[in-house]
Amino acid sequence: MTQVLIVEDEEILARNIATALRRAGVEVAVAGSCSAARSEIASSPPDLVIADVNLGDGDGIDLLADWRQDHPDVPVVVMTGQDSLSNRLRAERLDATAFLSKPFAMRRLRELILILLAEGNPGLGPGIRGPSVMMYSHDTIGLGHMRRNASIASALIERFPNASVLMMVGCPAGMVFELKPGIDFVKLPSLTKLGRNQWRPSSLRVSPDTTRSIRMGILERAAEAFRPDILLVDHEPAGVWEELVPTLKAIRLRGGASVILGLRDILDDPKRTRALWDKQGTAQVVRDLYDGVFVYGDQRVFPSSDHYGLEMLQPDNVTYCGYVTTAHRGSNRDRKNAIPRRILVSGGGGRDAYPVLSASLEALACIHPERRPEMTLIAGPLMDEELRAPLSARAKQLDAEFLDSTSDMPALLDAADLLVTMGGYNSVTEAIAACCPTIVIPRIGPSSEQRLRAECLERFGLVETVSQEALDPEVLAKRFRRYDGSRTPMIEVPLNGAVMAANLIAERLATIRPDTPKDARSAHG
Structure with missing residues (x-):
């Protein structure tokens, strides 16, 4: 059954809209004229129609008005390159669900259509709803943890256009990076790190216990409502003050989800870190409540798994992803000038x-x-x-x-x-x-x-x-x-960590979600 009908006589635009929706797992039909649209509707009634106003053989609004007499509950979206008060009033009388003035951002249109399909047809909800991934970064003094998760989230959305990624962040500035559609965040009360494993609320004038209670409640409730397929935790396995443990246990009890620990290459002095993890029970949390570990680094530079005992905690489930960075690999710049300008x-x-x-x-x-x-x-x-x-x-x-x-x-x-x-x-x-x-x-x-x-x-x-x-x-x-900038580095390190992490998450989603589109299930596609 056709889910979405696109009525547009501009061939390139129609093809671009269809491609964007198909990538999100939506079935699409395209009609280049009013007559072609009437034939398509008669043979396979759509669940949603997107129609241009000015078509070669007629008027898109008139077409929609005739059709909606018998299908008043089906969403219709009007688009036009000639925005005018007259066209907007006609669309309002039609009770159009949305009116789009060209040019518009394709990704915003895609998000709108996915929402309308899910709302207008509750039975379509499970099929339209893509993978759900929840991410945790406790960020206090910097932006590093949140930036890594944001990079991985962007790579996931590229791979699964209909995915939803909910980021739980503690950065005092909130989310300072631009997010793609499909990604949003929840701000946890901010913390200040005073020393190793010593945190205090940075803004609220309340006790650490109160702050912990607030943060823990937000995490538990968000996970309960969002029901992630994947939970990706950055850096702090148990969370600050062990605030994540109740959420981790609830996800484990519910089943059907995978919990992954993502670690930067270097945490702290290895001997001190391992002793602290044993003393505080963090090692047990990694062993019992996680399904795998991603290391965002290069084993040659720093063998994190050996230094921190990760392989003993998660046997055969530790993967080096390479470095996660938003920068592109630069060209071979001229390094011969020893006097930087x-x-x-x-x-x-x-x-x-x-x-x-x-x-x-x-x-x-x-x-x-x-x-x-x-x-x-x-x-x-x-x-x-x-x-x-x-x-x-x-x-x-x-x-x-x-x-x-x-x-x-x-x-x-x-x-x-x-x-x-x-x-x-x-x-x-x-x-x-x-x-x-x-x-x-x-x-x-x-x-x-x-x-x-x-x-x-x-x-x-x-x-x-x-x-x-x-x-x-x-x-x-x-x-x-x-400064002597002419020295050649001894090794070339992998810098595709975000894509590699997204690929590994895709493999897990293919197991958790049998409805994952096949083109998104390829680990390296």
Whole structure:
């Protein structure tokens, strides 16, 4: 049975609409004229009709009006390239479900049609409803966990256009990345990390117990209502304060879903992490309540499974996905110039980036004005205003460009001869992807993560490092003047982690959801 009929005499537009809907698993028929539409309707009555106003042999609104006399409950969507009050009034009298003025975003049309089909035909709901994936990222000091999940969510939507991804985020700024249709988020009360495994509410003036209760309640209720096919948890297996454990147990009891732990390459000092996991029962949670582990890294750079004992907790269920990054792999740029003329300084999320940006500005001041390189600094969306303001003023004094944030980091990296950044996961992987020579200044603490990552990557010639303890403007200025960016990295690391993770999730969905479209079930298609 035809579900959607497209009545459009512009062949290319009709084909594009049909392709978008078919990719979402919707059966489609196309008619290029009123007469062809009447024949199609007579032979196979549709569940929804999308019709242009101006057709070669008639008027689309008149066509819909005649047909709806006998089918008043079927949704109809009117579209036109000649938006006018007259056409809108005619569509209202027709009681059209929606009126679209060309041009319109194809993905928005697809979302509208899927919703109308599910609402107008309850029996179609299970067939139209695509896979549901819930993601958890506790983000406190930075954006890394949320960015990884957002990248994987985008890759999933590319693969399953009718999927729904619900992200549970703790970032103080909420969701700072643009989301595709099919992806949404729920904001958990924000936390501040005071030390290893020490959190406090960052905004609410309530006790940690109250904050934990609120966050736990949101997680449980969201999982109960959303009923995810897949739950992907980033970094904290039990959640902050073990807030995820009740949700994990409920999903396990209900059955029919897969729970995956996603870990960046380096968590913290391995010995300390394993001891803490054993002491707090986290290792038992991974063993009993998870179905697999994704490691977002390269085993050659850092064998995470060995260091953290993951293979013992999830035998044969640990997979290295490669690095998850939104940056594209850069071309073979000319690295022969040892005197960078364009320096980019990135603070990542920005919450603790003041020392790096301040030292970079003072290093710039140490260089004679006639020999100073161009410098662009990105504070990051989480930097406090009382720290951002003096940095911005100092940058202005030195004729440096100062940005609060950027929506196009890859373009800035492509234009830079040298990147100065902290050792956060996303910052360094974006630099590696762009083949941009990089000085990493890792965070001092409370975790050893950034220092370990910088040391591992430096061993393979992928970055150079400067410790914050040795962060002297004169020393940094010498690096700026004589940086040797011509060295060739010893290895090429995989940067397709988001796609690889989406492929692995697709394999699990094919087992959980027999109705998964075959073209989406291919693990590498």
